[in-house]
Amino acid sequence: MKIIIPLAGFGTRMRPHTWSRAKPLLNVAGNTIIGHLLNFMNEITTEEVIFVVGYKGDEIEAWIRAHYPHLNAHFVVQAEALGQAHAIWMCRDFLDDGEVLVAFGDGIVEARYTEIPEPDADGVILVQEMADPRTFGVVVTDEKDVVHDFIEKPSTMEHKQVLAGIYWFKNGRLLHNAIQTIIEGNRQTKGEIYLVDAYKVMLEQGAVIKAKPTIFWLDAGKPDYMLSSNQKLLSLGYGTQDAIERSTAEDFTVVPPVFIHETAVINQSVIGPFASIEAGAIVKSSIVRNSIIDAGAHIENCILDEALVGENARLTGQPKAMFIGDDSKVEIG
Numbered sequence: 001m002k003i004i005i006p007l008a009g010f011g012t013r014m015r016p017h018t019w020s021r022a023k024p025l026l027n028v029a030g031n032t033i034i035g036h037l038l039n040f041m042n043e044i045t046t047e048e049v050i051f052v053v054g055y056k057g058d059e060i061e062a063w064i065r066a067h068y069p070h071l072n073a074h075f076v077v078q079a080e081a082l083g084q085a086h087a088i089w090m091c092r093d094f095l096d097d098g099e100v101l102v103a104f105g106d107g108i109v110e111a112r113y114t115e116i117p118e119p120d121a122d123g124v125i126l127v128q129e130m131a132d133p134r135t136f137g138v139v140v141t142d143e144k145d146v147v148h149d150f151i152e153k154p155s156t157m158e159h160k161q162v163l164a165g166i167y168w169f170k171n172g173r174l175l176h177n178a179i180q181t182i183i184e185g186n187r188q189t190k191g192e193i194y195l196v197d198a199y200k201v202m203l204e205q206g207a208v209i210k211a212k213p214t215i216f217w218l219d220a221g222k223p224d225y226m227l228s229s230n231q232k233l234l235s236l237g238y239g240t241q242d243a244i245e246r247s248t249a250e251d252f253t254v255v256p257p258v259f260i261h262e263t264a265v266i267n268q269s270v271i272g273p274f275a276s277i278e279a280g281a282i283v284k285s286s287i288v289r290n291s292i293i294d295a296g297a298h299i300e301n302c303i304l305d306e307a308l309v310g311e312n313a314r315l316t317g318q319p320k321a322m323f324i325g326d327d328s329k330v331e332i333g
Contacts, residue, residue, distance in 0.1 A: 037103065040108070081192075109214055126211075259277065261279040263279045
């Protein structure tokens with residue numbers, strides 16, 4: 001099974017952090033967004049993995065080749081941001097009669113990946129039930145989980161199965177032909193070519209599409225979502241297991257769960273709960289909770305709660321909730 005992972009977006013909702021880094025390379029709970037996704041997908045990334053890159057694509061490629069050298073990785077450039085389906089269309093030379101799975105790299109999805117393929121279906125969509133689905137795309141299914149329609153940002157609470165960004169196709173050529181149909185027919189939504197429109201073409205042609213649940217889906221597209229993702233991953237055990245022992249030896253206090261990189265320096269501080277301290281960061285005389293302190297950042301005399309502090313940023317004073325980009329310097333009286 002071939003894997004296609006679109007990563008070409010600008011990540012505008014994560015600015016200022018994405019002014020200097022691609023969104024898939026932002027850190028959360030001890031790994032990057034794309035790193036967590038690739039780890040969860042480990043069992044199915046044994047064949048070709050095609051990454052669609054655009055903004056800061058060279059940085060993404062360098063990071064993936066350095067950290068996942070075992071992957072049979074290809075990198076395809078999407079020069080214009082014309083939509084999800086257009087990103088996959090850039091990979092059309094890889095779409096043959098074999099299975100293909102599309103995983104959008106702006107979220108972290110844990111699922112039973114080896115159990116996604118369905119012998120009696122042409123495609124499978126992973127979904128997650130949300131209490132309030134009105135800001136997402138949802139599927140309309142019957143009692144056998146067969147998909148009959150898609151609704152973007154529904155106005156009611158009737159359908160709560162939200163698209164989680166993972167799509168399996170039994171035959172890559174079927175996907176190829178559906179995308180070709182919407183491109184030739186200029187079927188666009190807000191000026192972009194969406195994958196859901198290709199699915200609608202497949203349904204019109206009689207394809208059987210089923211919905212399956214994720215184990216969990218974490219949307220990492222906005223700062224508050226990043227903090228929620230950090231909290232979820234740490235609560236599931238993706239933190240530093242020996243943090244309490246280290247804190248006893250090094251004169252700081254830990255309130256689990258936390259992630260503290262082995263090269264981070266912590267002095268006379270309280271870390272946690274739900275705090276991630278990345279490589280080379282320095283935290284002195286501070287309280288840090290519900291926050292991500294990125295690599296090389298320097299925090300001193302601060303009380304931080306719900307903060308994102310970028311790489312090599314320097315923060316001194318008494319702020320509480322802040323989003324600070326890479327290489328920034330903030331001093332508060």
